[in-house]
Amino acid sequence: MFEIFGIPSQALFGQLLIGLINGSFYALLSLGLAVIFGMLNIINFAHGAQYMLGAFAAYLLLQLTGIGYWPALILAPIIVGIIGIVIERTMLQWLYKLDHLYGLLLTFGLALVIEGVFRNYYGSSGQPYQVPSSLAGGHNLGFMFLPNYRAWVIVASLIVCFGTWFVIEKTRLGSYLRAATENPTLVRAFGINVPRMITLTYGFGVALAAFAGVMAAPIYNVSPQMGSDIIIVVFAVVVIGGMGSIMGAILTGFSLGIAEGLTKVFFPEASSTVIFVIMAIVLLTRPAGLFGRG
Amino acid sequence: MRKVIGAVAAAAVALGLGTAAHAQQTVKIGVLNDMSGLYADLAGRGSVAAAKLAVEDFAKIDPNLKVEIVSGDHQNKPDIGSSIATKWFDNEGVDMIVDVPTSSVALAVSQVAANKNKVFIGSGPASSDLTGSKCNANTVHWTYDTWMLANGTGKAVVKTGGDTWFFITADYAFGHALERDTSEVVKANGGKVLGAVRAPLNTSDFSSFLLQAQSSKAKVIGLANAGGDTINSIKQAAEFGIVKGGQSLAGLLIFSTDVVALGLPTAQGLVLTETWYWDLNDNNRAWTKRWQKEMGNKVPTMVQAGVYSGVLHYLKAVSALKQSKDGKAVVDKMKELPTDDTLFGKGSIRVDGRKIHPAYLFEVKKPSESKSAFDIYKLRATIPADEAFRPLKDGGCPLVKS
Numbered sequence: 001m002f003e004i005f006g007i008p009s010q011a012l013f014g015q016l017l018i019g020l021i022n023g024s025f026y027a028l029l030s031l032g033l034a035v036i037f038g039m040l041n042i043i044n045f046a047h048g049a050q051y052m053l054g055a056f057a058a059y060l061l062l063q064l065t066g067i068g069y070w071p072a073l074i075l076a077p078i079i080v081g082i083i084g085i086v087i088e089r090t091m092l093q094w095l096y097k098l099d100h101l102y103g104l105l106l107t108f109g110l111a112l113v114i115e116g117v118f119r120n121y122y123g124s125s126g127q128p129y130q131v132p133s134s135l136a137g138g139h140n141l142g143f144m145f146l147p148n149y150r151a152w153v154i155v156a157s158l159i160v161c162f163g164t165w166f167v168i169e170k171t172r173l174g175s176y177l178r179a180a181t182e183n184p185t186l187v188r189a190f191g192i193n194v195p196r197m198i199t200l201t202y203g204f205g206v207a208l209a210a211f212a213g214v215m216a217a218p219i220y221n222v223s224p225q226m227g228s229d230i231i232i233v234v235f236a237v238v239v240i241g242g243m244g245s246i247m248g249a250i251l252t253g254f255s256l257g258i259a260e261g262l263t264k265v266f267f268p269e270a271s272s273t274v275i276f277v278i279m280a281i282v283l284l285t286r287p288a289g290l291f292g293r294g
Numbered sequence: 295m296r297k298v299i300g301a302v303a304a305a306a307v308a309l310g311l312g313t314a315a316h317a318q319q320t321v322k323i324g325v326l327n328d329m330s331g332l333y334a335d336l337a338g339r340g341s342v343a344a345a346k347l348a349v350e351d352f353a354k355i356d357p358n359l360k361v362e363i364v365s366g367d368h369q370n371k372p373d374i375g376s377s378i379a380t381k382w383f384d385n386e387g388v389d390m391i392v393d394v395p396t397s398s399v400a401l402a403v404s405q406v407a408a409n410k411n412k413v414f415i416g417s418g419p420a421s422s423d424l425t426g427s428k429c430n431a432n433t434v435h436w437t438y439d440t441w442m443l444a445n446g447t448g449k450a451v452v453k454t455g456g457d458t459w460f461f462i463t464a465d466y467a468f469g470h471a472l473e474r475d476t477s478e479v480v481k482a483n484g485g486k487v488l489g490a491v492r493a494p495l496n497t498s499d500f501s502s503f504l505l506q507a508q509s510s511k512a513k514v515i516g517l518a519n520a521g522g523d524t525i526n527s528i529k530q531a532a533e534f535g536i537v538k539g540g541q542s543l544a545g546l547l548i549f550s551t552d553v554v555a556l557g558l559p560t561a562q563g564l565v566l567t568e569t570w571y572w573d574l575n576d577n578n579r580a581w582t583k584r585w586q587k588e589m590g591n592k593v594p595t596m597v598q599a600g601v602y603s604g605v606l607h608y609l610k611a612v613s614a615l616k617q618s619k620d621g622k623a624v625v626d627k628m629k630e631l632p633t634d635d636t637l638f639g640k641g642s643i644r645v646d647g648r649k650i651h652p653a654y655l656f657e658v659k660k661p662s663e664s665k666s667a668f669d670i671y672k673l674r675a676t677i678p679a680d681e682a683f684r685p686l687k688d689g690g691c692p693l694v695k696s
Contacts (some may be wrong), residue, residue: 011509018501116330123592125335126525128557131533138535144505147533219533220498221525221555225331229498264493264502269465271502272494 014144015261021150023257024157025212030237030249031161032208038244039181039201042092043100045108048227049115050206053080054213055222059127069132076214077207084206088199118224126223153215161250168246236279242292320360321618324388327418329367332522333395335551336595337418341393343588344598348605356613368399375399379406389618390608393601397421397468404433412621417600421471422684425648429691432621436649437600438569441684443546444476446567446653446677451514451544452483460512461490462503462527464519472518472546488512500527504534520547525555532560549595553670558661569653570596571671577636593668599637607633646691653682
């Protein structure tokens, strides 16, 4: 067996794979943020809280109605997406003409309120949620033991990420969306209901966060602060990728997951800061982000 | 102008003296802990509720002492913790601070209490340095510490064949102390430590660290972390088939709230050490019922029970001395009086500030053995009070020599 920088290559492959899995969550979450920012110009600080809502929706569906993981994977994003639509209709829509800062403050406040309410009722140590029995267990790949559930995380996240990219960049619906962001008045002149399209886009972005939340429920602790733990990293990912760039968000999400995974092997103490170091370097050299157009 | 300032200052001093003399029978207690983060369930508002119960019970012993409770959120940050402590001691007339989970914050607060000659009773923190090299005459360490955890869980695991260890350690004062104390126990009992990895506090994904632990081939993976970090490590270890692969997990600091959060299917079989469990005897069950009236359907932890016990004993000392302003004198009195309450039974406080009581080795029940949601432990062994904590001479506390 050969070694790379003193680490056996087998261990390294394992770490790369794990980085990729964590990158899946970064990609899913930063994708939602990028879609919302790209189409609505809103910096959605409530994204972490909406991710947490997704996980809690799955937990509550199981506790209250006995609905298991697979239906929850569809239902929870729909429920949370509808909550997102209500938020957009009642609050966010008044802010589009104002400075970014207003949207940021509003969504940040919302995140604090949502988290506080859940902490009050469910405490901070979290709720149990088991891996679905159809995905329990795992396979020995030779260089590591890969739990089936983690493999599913990568596959599902790749499908959702590239599906979203395809819809927005390659379909007629996506071209309407992009056009509506560029010039809403003109698009409306063609008879397209722009406000409704924007509302649905926000709902979709929020649903993406909730989807990631359901995916996370069996492996991470389902607790009110699970969103605030991850959201700062995800924002760094979006900044590195370039605000509003969909492909940038996806690729950066996966690659930063890998970068973080490698740090956990070579210098574990720095693993919580490495992404911010990369962010600082990228901002210094390419202020618009790696994939930004501005 | 200078005269005016002088007059105002004199008036202020006079007023200050006046209130001090008048308030001789008033004691102010500050419950300082994590109210919103990962330790909010094991301490948080539940500790405030426990302190209130202690005040309620003390009123039956000495109705003349008026006790006031304030609370604060240190957010697990030493700078925030010590600035709240300073503000409370200097401006708000707080006489004693209790709880303070997160060892790094507790070490800072203990220093502040010593500088201002006030009292600090640590129920939440774990680092045994509080009564070791960093001890002082104003601090009492109440509920548990890293040496006791290592001695309880570590020794039990090594004795049952787990003689090679790999640590996953929370990268701050507490984790380091726990890893150090456990390593010593492992080595003293003929075991070997193969390695350790330091994970930042509040990590959500431990799979990378677990993989490193797996490839170390150690028989035991020691989790020198707490709260959400421990929950995530155990949850993910189950996923990665660590236990099925023949390695076992040793959760060195696991609270009842963590076990409830994990659920018995994941947590079953874990061995852990605590000094208090709600279902251990009738007294504890009765107290838990009272506590739940305030807190709802939650499970109390040993930290919260320790806050009750600590506050009660502190008030007894204040009542005996008839003063609460000279912190060192109060702590001396606390050390002189034997401790006795319904939750921890009879005990004492040593010269280094260490509260002494028995510890219990528990095993988490299988789901089939549990009769209710909070029925989670079975007792494996009781470690008597004189063996549960680090011997006085080994701590290196300067107070011991003098």
